[in-house]
Amino acid sequence: MISKKMVDYVKGSSLIRAMFEEGKRLASIYGAENVYDFSLGNPNLEPPSTVKEAIVDILNNEPNTMVHGYMSNSGYEDVRETIANSINKKFNTSFTEKNIVMTVGAAGGLNVTFKTLLNPEDEVVVFAPYFGEYRSYAANYDGKLVVVSPNTIDFQPNLDEFKSKITDKTKAVIINSPNNPTGVVYSEETIIKLTNILKEKQKELGTDIYLISDEPYRELVYDNIQVPYLTKYYDNTIVGYSYSKSLSLPGERIGYLVIPNEVSDFENVVSAANVATRILGYVNAPSLFQRVIARCLDDKVNIDFYNKNRELLYSELTSYGYNCIKPEGAFYLFVKSPIENDIEFCNMAKKYNILIVPGTSFACPGYIRIAYCVAYSTIENALPGFKSLIESIK
Amino acid sequence: MISKKMVDYVKGSSLIRAMFEEGKRLASIYGAENVYDFSLGNPNLEPPSTVKEAIVDILNNEPNTMVHGYMSNSGYEDVRETIANSINKKFNTSFTEKNIVMTVGAAGGLNVTFKTLLNPEDEVVVFAPYFGEYRSYAANYDGKLVVVSPNTIDFQPNLDEFKSKITDKTKAVIINSPNNPTGVVYSEETIIKLTNILKEKQKELGTDIYLISDEPYRELVYDNIQVPYLTKYYDNTIVGYSYSKSLSLPGERIGYLVIPNEVSDFENVVSAANVATRILGYVNAPSLFQRVIARCLDDKVNIDFYNKNRELLYSELTSYGYNCIKPEGAFYLFVKSPIENDIEFCNMAKKYNILIVPGTSFACPGYIRIAYCVAYSTIENALPGFKSLIESIK
Numbered sequence: 001m002i003s004k005k006m007v008d009y010v011k012g013s014s015l016i017r018a019m020f021e022e023g024k025r026l027a028s029i030y031g032a033e034n035v036y037d038f039s040l041g042n043p044n045l046e047p048p049s050t051v052k053e054a055i056v057d058i059l060n061n062e063p064n065t066m067v068h069g070y071m072s073n074s075g076y077e078d079v080r081e082t083i084a085n086s087i088n089k090k091f092n093t094s095f096t097e098k099n100i101v102m103t104v105g106a107a108g109g110l111n112v113t114f115k116t117l118l119n120p121e122d123e124v125v126v127f128a129p130y131f132g133e134y135r136s137y138a139a140n141y142d143g144k145l146v147v148v149s150p151n152t153i154d155f156q157p158n159l160d161e162f163k164s165k166i167t168d169k170t171k172a173v174i175i176n177s178p179n180n181p182t183g184v185v186y187s188e189e190t191i192i193k194l195t196n197i198l199k200e201k202q203k204e205l206g207t208d209i210y211l212i213s214d215e216p217y218r219e220l221v222y223d224n225i226q227v228p229y230l231t232k233y234y235d236n237t238i239v240g241y242s243y244s245k246s247l248s249l250p251g252e253r254i255g256y257l258v259i260p261n262e263v264s265d266f267e268n269v270v271s272a273a274n275v276a277t278r279i280l281g282y283v284n285a286p287s288l289f290q291r292v293i294a295r296c297l298d299d300k301v302n303i304d305f306y307n308k309n310r311e312l313l314y315s316e317l318t319s320y321g322y323n324c325i326k327p328e329g330a331f332y333l334f335v336k337s338p339i340e341n342d343i344e345f346c347n348m349a350k351k352y353n354i355l356i357v358p359g360t361s362f363a364c365p366g367y368i369r370i371a372y373c374v375a376y377s378t379i380e381n382a383l384p385g386f387k388s389l390i391e392s393i394k
Numbered sequence: 395m396i397s398k399k400m401v402d403y404v405k406g407s408s409l410i411r412a413m414f415e416e417g418k419r420l421a422s423i424y425g426a427e428n429v430y431d432f433s434l435g436n437p438n439l440e441p442p443s444t445v446k447e448a449i450v451d452i453l454n455n456e457p458n459t460m461v462h463g464y465m466s467n468s469g470y471e472d473v474r475e476t477i478a479n480s481i482n483k484k485f486n487t488s489f490t491e492k493n494i495v496m497t498v499g500a501a502g503g504l505n506v507t508f509k510t511l512l513n514p515e516d517e518v519v520v521f522a523p524y525f526g527e528y529r530s531y532a533a534n535y536d537g538k539l540v541v542v543s544p545n546t547i548d549f550q551p552n553l554d555e556f557k558s559k560i561t562d563k564t565k566a567v568i569i570n571s572p573n574n575p576t577g578v579v580y581s582e583e584t585i586i587k588l589t590n591i592l593k594e595k596q597k598e599l600g601t602d603i604y605l606i607s608d609e610p611y612r613e614l615v616y617d618n619i620q621v622p623y624l625t626k627y628y629d630n631t632i633v634g635y636s637y638s639k640s641l642s643l644p645g646e647r648i649g650y651l652v653i654p655n656e657v658s659d660f661e662n663v664v665s666a667a668n669v670a671t672r673i674l675g676y677v678n679a680p681s682l683f684q685r686v687i688a689r690c691l692d693d694k695v696n697i698d699f700y701n702k703n704r705e706l707l708y709s710e711l712t713s714y715g716y717n718c719i720k721p722e723g724a725f726y727l728f729v730k731s732p733i734e735n736d737i738e739f740c741n742m743a744k745k746y747n748i749l750i751v752p753g754t755s756f757a758c759p760g761y762i763r764i765a766y767c768v769a770y771s772t773i774e775n776a777l778p779g780f781k782s783l784i785e786s787i788k
Contacts, residue, residue: 046459272403
């Protein structure tokens with residue numbers, strides 16, 4: 001018998017599987033090219049060619065026992081140093097390899113962070129809409145998610161409600177900007193206000209509140225918008241980064257944490273993150289890809305690919321009468337559901353072979369998420385369906 | 395402040411780090427080539443050349459978005475099918491891709507298994523000496539390790555004590571054969587007796603007891619000894635495998651679980667393992683290396699390399715008066731400490747620039763572990779030190 005905690009997860013996962021099976025069923029009837037799957041954040045975009053070049057060069061020129069071997073649980077020292085230097089150059093910070101812990105993607109990094117920080121019943125504040133997995137990650141360590149309700153005007157965080165929800169049990173706050181599912185980038189104004197609230201609350205409550213910046217979409221921004229680097233605004237910041245999107249390597253599970261010297265209890269946090277990496281069974285981030293990304297720090301996927309998709313999808317959908325803000329980053333469009341029930345709307349979309357995700361999955365009912373990390377032609381071919389769909393409602 | 399649970403881990407890890415730092419200190423004084431590090435199971439042996447060939451061929455001939463992309467949390471279906479077929483051929487089983495979950499190494503697989511199965515206070519039985527990380531893996535899910543004391547005659551499990559330690563709280567039993575740290579392979583006779591005890595106890599208690607076979611060393615056996623395949627002896631068996639040793643890829647974190655149809659609550663166990671892979675933040679086993687190992691299933695490192703080390707170390711140490719059984723598998727020699735206090739003995743060894751691990755770390759005080767996955771010359775050069783060390787005690 002499986003554990004009691006897993007029973008509900010398994011029920012939930014059969015819903016996801018049902019959606020996946022439905023996609024497969026539609027594909028078998030209409031052909032895969034006639035099913036428009038906007039449900040997953042799986043980039044349909046090759047990594048930059050430098051990734052392959054780096055792999056081959058490493059295999060030819062670095063000792064294989066080292067390349068595929070164990071290293072410190074935190075990762076290769078030289079890789080961590082290279083990453084620290086790269087961050088310093090970009091954001092005028094002063095990190096060293098001691099501030100970097102290599103992780104099994106951003107998801108691994110968040111689990112390591114929560115394992116490091118959370119006592120049972122500790123509270124983790126998130127801003128809706130938020131990536132639903134945060135709830136599981138916190139629950140893994142008996143932490144509790146406290147949700148700040150969405151500000152559906154511009155999807156910047158609702159800071160008044162945020163302030164009221166911080167208690168002496170608040171151990172961490174997660175920010176995800178550029179945001180999944182809205183594509184919104186939190187402005188510097190937002191960051192300053194938000195971190196000022198945290199500073200006040202730390203003082204008032206006499207506690208440490210860690211700000212966790214989950215940044216897998218940092219490089220995916222449009223129109224030259226700037227994404228503030230949070231360690232510069234608030235001492236108790238831990239950054240979780242991933243190469244899943246910036247280098248189109250989601251399956252390789254490679255990312256890192258930045259734990260600045262200024263973080264409360266720094267030495268212990270770094271040591272605990274190292275140990276957590278080991279005992280959670282990651283042991284270390286995959287070794288070859290640690291070495292690969294160290295050679296590709298200045299590369300990223302061609303953002304024009306996503307931008308073209310964004311422009312087409314946004315301009316067409318709004319012209320059909322859909323209501324949404326224009327995303328500034330990531331590869332999601334977060335659209336107001338033309339009917340109140342977002343789950344029902346996603347079911348209606350299936351009739352047009354369109355697969356999308358209800359906002360309810362992100363604690364924001366009444367909206368739907370369209371992941372546009374797909375081929376341009378998929379969008380082109382799906383547009384008539386999107387048009388018919390909204391017309392069928394009017 | 396870090397979580398209360400992590401405080402002790404961090405203390406423990408600073409002991410390990412102290413040992414590591416001591417190694418570095420010795421290397422800086424005497425030169426790295428004059429420090430004999432037998433403390434880690436990090437193979438000093440290249441992967442078979444087919445690994446590199448597979449990587450290059452995959453990068454050249456498979457679609458890059460697929461190779462580096464997300465797939466089912468359980469892993470690529472074709473990879474899992476290939477693995478199932480390979481196991482079936484070797485062990486006359488009848489697994490399909492449904493029975494295989496790709497994991498982030500064996501450590502990832504054990505964490506997924508415990509997350510899937512354990513309720514708080516559930517007991518997991520282990521046989522001393524055992525790999526110390528099992529304790530952390532079980533504790534991650536609030537499980538409790540119940541230790542069967544070592545049988546120091548031949549290091550086969552102590553079955554009488556085992557029988558007496560199974561209660562209605564026993565959820566799982568871990569077997570690790572070939573064994574770290576002893577190198578012993580559990581005989582078929584042992585397996586039959588052990589699984590018979592489990593069958594009786596399941597019946598008597600009306601519970602499910604899962605037998606977890608942790609098998610990272612399965613391929614590393616000497617003198618053509620056979621390692622029984624446990625699913626054939628006991629229905630409720632879950633196998634955890636890793637390519638860390640068989641292909642010398644410990645840093646790549648690639649392995650799998652076998653969950654047979656016959657396992658109690660099969661559908662839920664498989665679904666929960668899939669979900670656990672996701673929510674523990676692994677998301678999936680590293681994608682490129684899933685595809686690589688599927689092409690290298692019949693390859694393994696040159697076992698002669700380890701066998702030469704085994705023969706030299708065993709024959710020389712016993713000729714100096716050290717007392718140990720000859721390992722049948724893995725790459726460890728588990729030696730009776732010439733003085734009662736194994737920790738003190740390991741400290742004495744440092745005077746000869748020899749780094750070894752006390753048996754206390756494996757719940758078997760009075761012994762020491764020597765990892766011989768090192769260069770042959772390291773053993774040759776360390777032998778005079780081992781000799782002087784035991785002579786200094788007599």
